[in-house]
Amino acid sequence: MMAGRRPSVSFSVAVFAVAAVFAVLPAMTVSYGLVWLFLVAVYLTLAVSYDIVGGTMGHMNLGHASFFGLGAYSTVILMNQGLSFWAAVALAVPVTVLFAALISYPFTRLTGAYFALGTFGLISLMNVLAHNLRDLTGGSGGISTPPGDRTVEAYYLAVIAAGATIALSRSIARSRFGLALRSIREDADTARAFGVPVDLYKCGALVISSAPAAFIGGVYAWKATYISPSSVFGLEIALSPIVMTMLGGSGTAAGPIVGVVFLTIAQELLWTRIPYLHLAMYGVIMVIIGLLMPGGIVRSRWFRRVMTRMGMSSRWMD
């Protein structure tokens, strides 16, 4: 087997230390910090699960948020039927996965810009459905869960979901399945010629990536206690994780993580420190990164140099 496939001791220690910090944070920080970290974890889960299809397989799925929204709506609707959160989310995830399996057949026939546009249309479709199936979704007014403060529990769940999604995406990237997905990204016809079941694997990747998004959608709705079409099918939640992934470095292990952390910190600093034009400055930062580091932060030379010096394996940056 390939050398270095077993995680090193220092890697395990680092994972443990990060986990310990996240575990004790609620006891130390104010709820504002917790809510912010919760959102970072939500974005992380979405970005990393998006990148299984968007980066590893190279199919830009602009409709990834439709899984998030469907998970959120299913969870809230089921909770209002009297189910506990756990029962609701345990049903919402399979419902979303089934939906992903159904749409995967027509959508994975598309490639390149057509796949991106087609999946983007999926969000509009969900938006229209959420507005018009009023009995189910409450229409444009949105829908509420039974009330409650779940900040700390939701924080833990989101952090665990983000960690699990990263682990899932890593294990896929190192597997034969991941090798096949990368070959589909490079040249689907040649991959098929060497025996890769291209259509099946494309559907498989989409279905797998839908599960973390659906789960985190359920957690988000549970914590927010209220969702509306614009909060879960809006452009913000649809495009932010994708933009963050691309600026961090799509198709690399560290890319989505670096992108989410960097851009959420930048966003936070800008709108707390700069009263005017913070959104414009946020836009300028994204444009500058895009211009100077076209492959994402992680693929830039200085980032590689700094990280290699800190002992990070180049596996995370490829």
Add this chain to the structure above:
Amino acid sequence: MPDRHIPGRAVRENTMLDVKNIDVYYGQTRVLEQVSLHVAAGEIVALLGPNAAGKTTALKTFQGLIRPASGEVRYMGRNVHRVPPHRLPAEGLSLVPEERMLFLRMTCRENLELGAYNPNARKVLHSSLRWVYELFPRLRERESQKVADMSGGEQQMVAIGRALMSQPRLLMLDEPSLGLAPIVVAELFRTIREINENGISVLLVEQSVKQSLELARHAYVLESGKIVKEGTAKDLADDPDVRAAYLGM
């Protein structure tokens, strides 16, 4: 070579590829006319000819990607146009296309591993990999390098190595010498001989006639879609027309 001591007729009965009278059209244009060709187990056959003679079209037809208007292509006794094209690599028919079709942003090693994706090849992945690295020691050195960053000669090695990983019985090479320096071509042709000595039949499509005739046992000359000459490589090398047209003598 396993068939070295077997008389020619006996070899003919052990057929890898048998092409009978195929006609291929692109729209109204006839690209191949009554092409017949034969590759016996364990031999190297060269298909020679100038640009636009129809060599690549012929290979694509042999691989089942283009359907002939008439005639048939049999690989190990089976009509290739009745088998889905993606199944043929698993049956041991492997093509190294002219454009190489490598996975450029993946490493050399990943390209090779992908070559062994079909279930038969997967079982022997490690021994195939060892063999490919023996044939092309350079690829072991370049194992974790991105193919896009490798030289043209190295990329050709990856393309051939990847095809070998799929456990081929018949390896079809479309102009492997294209764009390579003469010294690299000489090395490549030596390796093709070595591959053949391991029992893999080779169909070599080439423009560099002299070297191909030294390597092959049988050869065909394709011009404007028709086979104009065929015979043993030695006979063709002595043929006055071939010498005048291709060897500059």
